[in-house]
Amino acid sequence: MSEAPRDPMRAAQANMRPATIKRFYRTVDVGEATGGQHALTLDGRGARTPGRNLLAAKSRALMLKVAAEWERQRETIEPADMPLTRLINSASCSPRASSPSARARIAAVRSATGVRDHAGNAARAAATARSTSAPPPRGTRPMTSSVRLSITSMSPSVVGWTHWPPM
Secondary structure, three states: OOOOOOOHHHHHHHHHOOOOEEOOOOOEEEEEOHHHOEEEEEOOEEOEOOOOOEOEEOOHHHHHHHHHHHHHOOOEEOHHHOHHHHHHHHHHOOHHHHOHHHHHHHHHHHHHHOOOOHHHHHHHHHHHHHHHOOOOOOOEOOOOOOOOOOOOOEOHHHHOOOOOOOO
């Protein structure tokens, strides 16, 4: 008896799939939480994010839609079918949302570096690049794509190539 050879691509794809989680709850509801928020409850207990925060939001309408996502799950839980839950998980597990001490550390780093936000970082990086960059040597042009110009930045007319790039 000879088995047909396994397709290595399919074997790799099968090993990359996350383990399925069986549905472990019977009822889904939205309840009141502290701070005027509404929290998702599964079997009467508050649901948690992967970061161990309460799965909650200020908008009751939003949490009712999240509850509908959880109610739609059948035998197994499919995170790909719950985009609102994933969005709330990401938002509540970010450093800005986690704790006052994390927000204080972020503020301290920003004040020490003199940068307030991402736009400030970009402006500072652009100014640094302009002040430290030398013009490209004669007969060359600046690299625009590491893939297209992976061999050299010399222009074809200077080197005498008839096609781009030489192989």
